[in-house]
Amino acid sequence: MYIPHTEKDKSEMLKVIGVPVFEDLVKQVPSKFLWPKFNLPQESLDEAQAAAKLSGLAARNCRPLSFLGAGAYERYTPAAVKAITSRTEFLTAYTPYQPEASQGTLQAIYEFQSTVSALYGMDYANASMYDGASSFAEAVRAAVRVTGRKKIIYSAGVNPQYMDTLKTYFAHSADYTYVKVPMKDGAMDKAALPALLEGAACLAVQTPNFLGLIEDMDGVAETVKKAGALLVAAADPVSLGLLAAPGEYGADFAVGEGQSLGLPLAYGGPYLGLFSCRKEHVRQMPGRICGMTKDRDGKRGFVLTLQAREQHIRRDKAASNICSNEALCALAATVYSALYGPEGLKELAEANAGAAAYAAERLSAIKGCSLKFKGPFFNEFVLAVPGKAAAMREKALARGVDIGLPLAPLYPELGETLLVCATETKTEADILKLETAVKEAL
């Protein structure tokens, strides 16, 4: 209960309003609907009781040493990130509709847009989307709007959840077609592109891809452009501390899952959709965009801008229906990036690549296990295992290690495999525990 009114307040207020009882205020509601019976607890919990209940539930989630990745990554969240995002001036504000009273949020969004643009090597970024999957779907939608075409080419290494979400976004029409670029040793078969791209709106590609492999994007944009299509690239932002940026290899739209930038895993959300584009597509960007401007005295200030794309102005003609985004997560990612800086992000990316390389080396040396693919990978890789991967995972879990995600349900053609991820949170000792766990689970 968070209501301040005393009985005295209530009666004084009703008197000012001019009604004797509350029920007089809700006469517009047919009385048969009022005060129904609820099958809900008759007593609420006090804070201490609620804390005990929630701690009990939290404790029922077990905490194995986890090597799960597959689109969500274990990260260390710096204390300063938590300190800034718990400033309630940020936490309890709303979308900056009154810019003079929201310069803090607005400048933070501007710095977020700048950070995302810089990381992805793109011209512009928006104020965020719900998550990587919705950013991906919105980018493909934008490519469809720009080209007027409805054929979508995607690499087999795009996160299957992203494709599921995209298909949901296009579920209103049977006109959209999806063509998968075949895989060659776990990566996109570039030789297949020219034939597939004819009449396509875009090529959607993810690198590092869902199987962890880094796609060689050399020449891809040129092939795409030749077909009159656009290149939509999804990339993990931490990988970009080290790996080629989408802007460098010619992407038109670049998106990503911002959870990597220090956000907790939290069973799937809230995460952070990163969305960026080339200059010529800026008016096709969905969602909020913040711009720098001047006040009456010529002083620097920030406002939401290019709003003619948005639902509250354009209604049924809007570029997207998105209203709320993930502003606080965007703030966290901005602070995280500022704390690490270009050098720190590179170190983080190296630590990821190094931890995964070491894990791959140890695991592939186990008898019966091998790396499924030969190509370079970032922080996860596919391990072929001799037994049932799902059963191995359960066996290892019982000993406190989650050895990775069995891929058979998603990629049956890969056989019995695990997608194993190691981020900067893992030490050499952790990886040796992983090795033991896999051995014992065989």
Place this chain on the structure above:
Amino acid sequence: MICAPTENRLSIEKSDAGRRGLFCKNPLRARAKVPANLRRKAAPRLPELSEFDVVRHFTRLSRLNFSVDTHFYPLGSCTMKYNPRFNEEAAALEGFAALHPLAHDTCSQGTLELLHDLSARLTELCGLDAITLQPAAGAHSEFTGLLLAKAYFEDKGETRTEIVVPDSAHGTNPATASMMGFTTVNIASEPDGRLNVEELKKHIGPKTAVLMLTVPNTLGIFETNIEAIAKAVHEAGALLYMDGANLNALIGLVKPGDLGIDMMHLNFHKTFSTPHGGGGPGAGAIVCRKHLAPFLPVPTVRKEGGRYVSDFGDKRTIGKVKAFFGNTGVLVKAYAYMLAHSAKEFGDIARYSIINANYVRALLKDLYPSYSKEHCMHECVLTPGEDMTAKGLKTLDVAKGLIDRGFHAPTIYFPLIVHEAIMIEPTETESKETLDEFVAAMKDVHDQGVADPQSLKDAPRTLPVRRLDEVLAARQPNLRW
């Protein structure tokens, strides 16, 4: 809000080459072996700052904001109520925060149980049968709801192409409809803001898929004829969708399911006290009747014996609207809030949100006439009086005058059907004293405006910036450093 006048630099403008904040010294770094041709050529242009620089920079920015904790924030339709600190602590519990979304069900029993119980309580509170917690926000819920409708009609072998919305609707309703390939049919509301049932009947038929209705509507008025509306919609074979943005007026007071709706959405960041974070993250839900349940997104949570399992459900599911489960971290906060309320206490939320809105309306009626002539529900829509408009003053001037006095402005120029709308939603968590101060500020704005219109047009003067040039921002976009 004290800050040095020259201090409005960006973080990048405070950057100095070689300055460092945090490091990653994990020795495994040395084992990284990424081929040179796959590496980025130019380092990203990000600030190089010390940790203290970063903390001071963003702490300063935080102080430039109005927020619920620091200011009364009566933004209509947004339900800016107190966000209990306890909710934050609950969501930050390591057991919840560190759980990977693909964790094995044996590792996620606590979270699954929480989601299961939250689902059960919410469906009961709404008087409906089934729920999905996957949508990330309100608009995302609308999108999910229309997908359900589409799948439902396809399953029945019907093609319906139109979504009907009143002209008082939130912009997200028509935007969602067209995103889904539906045609939007607008219906003019009555002068009192309600939908005329006879008029509605003229606009619905075999092509109508869904009527999207905000209850109470955006004027803060209950759709008294809701039963007749539901009947007309169902007779046309269509579905009735309730936009739940204004659920704060009904919670614990009315079960939306009793009104004859087929589905509705929830905004946890409105009704269920989770913070707005400067524009998110929110969380949404679609609560629906049995006939729509087979189409809900997956996974949902099911109890099987003594255990909780992710349910990938019916083949007829619409699929996924988002990767993974949903904004679970926000849902934990909403659950903490649910635990703090009995059924009766939920009713008090509706009761005091309605009393507060009517109290403000009553005290301001002479200076800011109410658009509607009857009592309101949880929010009221006012307009500047003739003595102000006669002097060329607009709602925008009232808003800027208010922020100069330390109150966040109400929602302005919405709903679109009210000329110069000022939409005030105090919420139940504001005290009589705060409302009295707000009313005094509104009167003071009025008096200043009538006595010296130009001085109000020059507001705000006490904030970090004065009125900003939005035209310049749009004509010459400067969107990054």
